[in-house]
Amino acid sequence: SKKIVIKIGSSTITSEDGTIDKEFIKNLAPQIKSLMDSGKRVILVSSGARIAGVSTIGKWSRKEDINYKQALCAIGQVELMDSYRKIFGEYGLHIAQVLLTKEDFESTSRTLNIRNTLFTLLDEGVVPIINENDTVCVEEIKIGDNDLMAARTSELWGGDLLIILSDIVGIYDKSPTENKDAKLIEIVNDPYDLEKNISIGKNSSFGTGGIATKIKAAKIVTPYGTSLIVARGKQKNIILDLSEGKEKGTLFL
Numbered sequence: 001s002k003k004i005v006i007k008i009g010s011s012t013i014t015s016e017d018g019t020i021d022k023e024f025i026k027n028l029a030p031q032i033k034s035l036m037d038s039g040k041r042v043i044l045v046s047s048g049a050r051i052a053g054v055s056t057i058g059k060w061s062r063k064e065d066i067n068y069k070q071a072l073c074a075i076g077q078v079e080l081m082d083s084y085r086k087i088f089g090e091y092g093l094h095i096a097q098v099l100l101t102k103e104d105f106e107s108t109s110r111t112l113n114i115r116n117t118l119f120t121l122l123d124e125g126v127v128p129i130i131n132e133n134d135t136v137c138v139e140e141i142k143i144g145d146n147d148l149m150a151a152r153t154s155e156l157w158g159g160d161l162l163i164i165l166s167d168i169v170g171i172y173d174k175s176p177t178e179n180k181d182a183k184l185i186e187i188v189n190d191p192y193d194l195e196k197n198i199s200i201g202k203n204s205s206f207g208t209g210g211i212a213t214k215i216k217a218a219k220i221v222t223p224y225g226t227s228l229i230v231a232r233g234k235q236k237n238i239i240l241d242l243s244e245g246k247e248k249g250t251l252f253l
């Protein structure tokens with residue numbers, strides 16, 4: 001059966017007021033259920049902990065030092081999982097929190113443990129939700145972006161498809177927010193070639209890695225024969241519509 005990793009970006013999981021977008025999760029849960037009912041296995045990688053932390057403890061939002069950032073992630077991670085747990089529960093789905101670091105992917109015994117835990121969760125029909133374990137990571141040793149966390153997860157698990165949900169329809173030849181005539185690139189055969197031929201603008205206000213890390217993720221997974229799709233997360237029913245060809249995105253083959 002098909003193994004799918006779905007990465008949910010900060011801009012997708014957050015509302016405009018900086019709180020967790022429950023409507024998005026309400027739309028996501030039945031789609032995941034439907035994928036699982038049709039025999040597919042799904043792992044989620046979700047951003048949003050830090051923003052959820054800021055909206056919970058508003059008064060800390062302006063502190064920029066690393067320990068405050070880590071504290072905000074620790075607070076927000078609970079809020080994030082609470083939202084997933086409640087809403088996925090309404091669809092009869094159990095979730096599991098998996099917090100990982102870069103070092104976890106570099107150790108043979110750890111990757112074996114991660115793999116065994118993921119396989120067990122999936123065998124039991126539970127949806128693993130992965131995020132970076134910010135508490136134990138300083139900037140220098142972080143994977144740094146969940147686009148790459150999702151790519152590493154797909155690599156470790158032997159995923160068939162990686163779906164990166166962002167706030168744009170896909171990758172354009174130039175930044176669509178800064179250029180009205182930007183053209184969507186629907187199919188990419190070579191991420192290295194793509195990188196040379198497009199211009200990359202600024203990230204969204206909540207985003208971290210921007211388009212560059214999405215292309216980097218494609219460089220990691222495509223050599224394994226894993227496809228990657230970048231698509232607009234807030235578009236209702238996006239995952240199922242993509243699979244039926246009803247919605248567009250950027251597909252890396």
Ligand code: ADP
Nearest residue numbers: 009010166172174175200201203204207208210
């Ligand atoms: P996420 O939080 O979902 O990972 P990011 O903010 O990191 O999203 O990256 C997506 C943003 O990158 C888009 O909102 C868009 O404004 C910007 N962007 C810059 N250059 C491009 C481009 N060539 N094609 C598409 N988006 C681009």
